[in-house]
Amino acid sequence: MKFKKSIIGVKDPIWWFRAGSALNITTYRHLNRRKFLIGWDELVIRRIVAFIDKGRYYSNYVYVEAQGEKPTELYDHYTTEMHAELIGKEISIFDLKVMGVYGAVARGVALADALKRYKLTREQYEKNIERVLST
Numbered sequence: 001m002k003f004k005k006s007i008i009g010v011k012d013p014i015w016w017f018r019a020g021s022a023l024n025i026t027t028y029r030h031l032n033r034r035k036f037l038i039g040w041d042e043l044v045i046r047r048i049v050a051f052i053d054k055g056r057y058y059s060n061y062v063y064v065e066a067q068g069e070k071p072t073e074l075y076d077h078y079t080t081e082m083h084a085e086l087i088g089k090e091i092s093i094f095d096l097k098v099m100g101v102y103g104a105v106a107r108g109v110a111l112a113d114a115l116k117r118y119k120l121t122r123e124q125y126e127k128n129i130e131r132v133l134s135t
Helices: 080-087 093-106 111-118 122-134
Strands: 015-018 021-024 028-030 035-038 041-051 061-067
Touching: 093 111, 093 122, 111 122
Parallel strands: none
Antiparallel strands: 015 021, 028 035, 035 041, 041 061
């Protein structure tokens, strides 16, 4: 969000921090009782905490905890082969499968379920994950 007039030299005081990255919030909209649109992310707000450090603007922050929602599965219709076709020869289908397992596990899917979905063995995954992530 940006202010028309500068407040102590800052026009965009509200920032979005997530997983080690940050962006200023350019749009914000209240959708219903607990759901908000921040940028392009729809969030169901669970809890909000504000901390104000008098005299130090950069130490002020608002913590917003969002509630998890069921996945839309919007992108599940793309197969690994379709992704490979879009990417071309840059990344092999096998490496895409390894990355798919890695991403699924990062989203909270059990490793065994992710391996089954991408048709990989645990040995194949463990042997190749470091190589794939380092390239």
